[in-house]
Amino acid sequence: MYSRGSNHRLAGSAFRSQVSVLMLTMFASMASIYVAGRLWLDSENRVYLIKELDRRTGQAKSAISVDDTLKIIACREQQKKLTALEMELAAAQQEGTDLKRLEAQKGIVIRFVIGRSANRGDSSDKDIDSENMQTNDFIILNNHVEAPEEHPKKTKLFFIHAAENWNAEFYAKVNDDVYVNIDTLGATLATHLDKPRVYIGCMKSGEVFSESTHKWYEPDWWKFGDGKSYFRHASGEIYVISQALAQFISINRSILLSYAHDDVTTGSWFIGLDVKYIDDTKFCCSSWASGIFLTTHFNFKKEEKRTGKPT
Template structure:
């Protein structure tokens, strides 16, 4: 009898200890976040789809409430042709810039981006949002930071990231732009552009409109360039050994300009802490979409090879603003007009 009761007692204590350990492990995972350290691609896409449905439901509820107050009369603004304006931006363009490139930024403002009322008008009428994207100085609060803050107070067209502005940080900078832009604007597309590239806004808008029915689209000048393993090479890739014996990159869009759809931008936003970067931002972006059912669109007008040799020769001795004026006349239908 004593042995039987002792067995029951020991078994009960062991079971109680096991339950206590399970509870402590769950609490530890909840507090530290280790229980959800990674999100699968399927789960991420489900989260995005759920968010989209919630946004559509919220928009419908707002429309119903507004209609009730106004006697079911729509207050949406229209242009001269009677076309209802879009509430949702078509594309958010992030122009990656750096310290010391104010001349490039001023040239872009004068050529196609505009400033002040013009910038707001482009968003309202064409659904295009443009911002210069830059990080912070390694010495926070120095003259470099203050000059950007002063410029932004005058123009109000910057997205200032909370990370160090340095050439080696460009891939992380591009990732943070897509993540923060997706958090801030609910747009159909998001574009990364260098600050020495001219964009034909009308042509870009028309092209992107034709891809609205593709939820996971990745548009750019697609290439699979050589991987360089020599440390002294300009395009050195420290992770060169990961790309196989042939040392060729996977298919990705050239870094001067590429566009991704809203779903892909939201995927980056959700997984920003898990997505790794390589030495170059365009390769890094291409790697993020390898495991997704993304449609790669090779757009020739995003490629430097689409420019004529004559125009390249004519531009060798002219200023940035002159480049824009000359190529605007020569390439009125192109998205890409020049790159230094």
Template sequence: MQSRGSSHRVSSMGNNRSRIPALLISMFAAFASIYVAGRLWLDAENRVYLIKELDRITGQGQSAISVDDTLKIIACREQHKKLDALETELAGARQEGFVSNPLIETNGTYSTRRPLVVIGILTKFGRQKNRDAIRKAWMGSGASLKKIEEGKGIIVRFVIGRSENRGDSQDKDIDHENRLTNDFLILDNHVETNDAFPKKVKLFFAHAADKWDAEFYAKVNDDVYVNIDALGATLATHLDKPRVYMGCMKSGEVFSELNHKWYEPEWWKFGDKKSYFRHASGEMYVISRALAKFISINRSDTLLAAPVLLVAIYASISNLLT
């Protein structure tokens, strides 16, 4: 039998032993809580930092977006910046006026005025009679052509490529005619063939946009007679529209049958593959500066040989962004 004192000592020792593990557990739990809280705080700070970086990069006020959405936002905002820059330049040009002038020196500084329109008359070898008729009818030549450029801000040039046999009599005839009239835009890297006509149109817009910073660019065939004053007045009413595609608009069936008279080899590129998207008739149409720049940027895309395709694609992008 144990005495009451010994019993009390045993009980006290047992209680002490039970308190020590409890204290250790409490201390461990406290340290663990502090550690976890610290990690959570650090993770929270990291998340806040990443969220702010994402918002800074995308410029968006919301952060719960996917990587794909982020890339789309960045691409769209870059397109917006380009379009805004073009529209700002257009607004500045409107304040300066729309008369074509070379560099004019004023008190030691130089300024330019943007031409209203560059007209490219697409012509071919052996059609000098057509060109002479146009010069006499509405285009002018020499001093009269220069007067149209400086007085009305309208630049007119015949557009032609080179012969398949480079340097032959056809090339020499064009070079000789150009020395006399100085009214050609010669596409040295383009070979004149009927099959390459759409490419020629695209190259004209691209080269014209590079050479002249105009408000509009017009494609005309060499059997079309233009009323310069009426054209200028019409275009002046559209100066506040940065993306313009004007002409005799039409549509029609796309023929994909190989033996059809109007078989379209690239029928799958057009509209819904059954009918063409609405587009301007090829005799003459006008596009604005932004569209011409878009064609110039995409000139090397061989899958988009026809300018109307490029214009349609740009219009689709513009509709998404505006």
């Protein structure tokens, strides 16, 4: 299914009926391991200061300077942060184990998808590499620069990578603020196994905006006729394509056009092809409250931790 920015994974479901379904989610990245390392560097000083305060307090000596007191308070705060980081790292390692179990037992593969920093090799890139060594839950697109305007390209690279590395029945793109009930999604996809070229999602159209200052500006607005309305395509929060369509994207990567928005871009690739469109309301925002798929604003989005923006 992609976007702890938003800018949020490959999942699938093998079910007990031996059905192997695979999806990927485009989520992105949180990595703060280096902070833990830096905090450890002065651990001896922190321990010494705290022990000194305890010793003086125990001897009924209150003659400790304000400066020393402030240092000790700061050290204790750093210890709290360090403890929190250690817990976060432990959770990340556990997540990696859970992902392996999910893949082995149910045929479900889940990954965060992220590109590289515009300042290649900076601390953000190092953070991502470091966390991935711990969790192995990323698809790192080394030839892609992470930026909001590059989402259509990122989506294409995601499907290419997924199709080339996992032999799946389905591939799903899911934003990082969407919580997915994997079992329910798997059951939904299992009903479409008889369709070799299927495109599933909340189908929509919508206005094409030609004003360059508009949030949803489309530079290629003139291609959509006088009515300026997009063709039917699946909403970008969550949609699924079958293996044949993912392979089509991979094979024709060099000639597939991208528009301003990733969901419109994906839909454009299937116009003119013999594709079965499935307009499923369970993939629509209005139905998420039912518990099938839910929007969730995570406290720590991986991409947001890195860029300060959601994907």
